[in-house]
Amino acid sequence: MKRIDLRSDTVTKPTEAMRRAMYEAEVGDDVYGEDPTVNRLEELAAEILCKEAAMFVTSGTQGNQVAILAHTRPGEEIILEAESHIFYYEAAAASAFAGVQTRTIPGKRGAMDPSDVAKAVRGKDIHQPRTAMIAIENTHNRAGGTVIPVSNMQAIYNIGREANVPVHLDGARLFHAAIATGQDVKAFTQYVDSVQICLSKGLGAPVGSLLAGTKEFIERARVWRKRLGGGLRQAGVIAAPGILALTEMVDRLAEDHEAAKTLAHALANMKGLTVDLQTVETNIVIVDVSETGKTAEEFLSLIEREGVLGVSFGETQVRFVTHKDVDRNDIRTAIERIHRVVQAINC
Known part of the structure; x- marks a missing residue:
């Protein structure tokens, strides 16, 4: 994986x-x-x-x-x-x-x-x-x-x-x-x-x-x-x-911004995850996982088992950052893996 x-x-x-x-x-x-x-x-x-x-x-x-x-x-x-x-x-x-x-x-x-x-x-x-x-x-x-x-x-x-x-x-x-x-x-x-x-x-x-x-x-x-x-x-x-x-390397930053928006919109549509899409202007996505009943650290542990890494940004907030070493296929895969975790939590 x-x-x-x-x-x-x-x-x-x-x-x-x-x-x-x-x-x-x-x-x-x-x-x-x-x-x-x-x-x-x-x-x-x-x-x-x-x-x-x-x-x-x-x-x-x-x-x-x-x-x-x-x-x-x-x-x-x-x-x-x-x-x-x-x-x-x-x-x-x-x-x-x-x-x-x-x-x-x-x-x-x-x-x-x-x-x-x-x-x-x-x-x-x-x-x-x-x-x-x-x-x-x-x-x-x-x-x-x-x-x-x-x-x-x-x-x-x-x-x-x-x-x-x-x-x-x-x-x-x-x-x-x-x-x-x-x-x-x-x-x-x-x-x-x-x-x-x-x-x-x-x-x-x-x-x-x-x-x-x-x-x-x-x-x-x-x-x-x-x-x-x-x-x-x-x-x-x-x-x-x-x-x-x-x-x-400057002009290609636009690719990271596009990837962040793709990720943010997908996560915002998952039950239990909240994303303020108005703040996603560049390459950082902050997700509130409180409605899943999990803390940020618990949620990060679950998605890490699926091969996706993020960081804690507070008790119930998780940060994801897009960059040059994560391409469109990686973003799609990350979305799929996180979705599996969210579905399992909601079952």
Whole structure:
């Protein structure tokens, strides 16, 4: 039985072209700025994201945390959405490393209300921490891969500019947002001061993310990357597939979006499963299994026996993520297998 892995778009294997690129990559010592492949990747990313400079980092979490460290000082505060990745999945790194306090704002489908953000920005008061950064996540993972509209980002960016507070974009799946809306990625990045994009979520590279912003910001970020042990040597072997991720793997994300919609509609029609189809904008499907009488973990255990993998997203919520290594036949098979499980539960 073939296992159909829908846990995350991070489980993909590099393409054959990526493997060849890794083998053939021209390398040098990146800490000295001498790895030509890393340099090409960073220049390409800066151009695509319309920023002055970019820096290769090992992961999205490292990129986000380096951004926080470069934007803030200990004892300050950052504003972010209540279920954002930085707050929810990065092991309290912002407090552990940067020494900053997080101020969370509940969003609607991942989007913070700009008026709430404006109210959260601190005034001058010795009793309060200074607001040092605002973070936006696009697409928003826990909201189901929903796209934060450019208009929302623009409004928050204007609030930040007025208050002299930088805005950082956790754009781990930013290219999904661009493909889903038919907009150039620059439409989103024009309204942030810094942005992190992930090469291994959806784009198929085996490792790595990029952080981009002004030259001055990236210079500060390089110091923090070094302090965190992120200085790399002959890193061209992992940067090479990143170049292919940005040049060859973006447009095909539309296939993942189509697969997610196919899966979502099929699951929504199964007795006991609930899917908010309005949230299925990209490659993430969140399913509520409470009406089956099973917990998320129990349901996942049952479908795993049928060769389908997902992850728990709460007591009764299950997440499925489509990606390049799951084709249309796999989606059809996954639907059939899950349907068998649901039928057995309902008997």
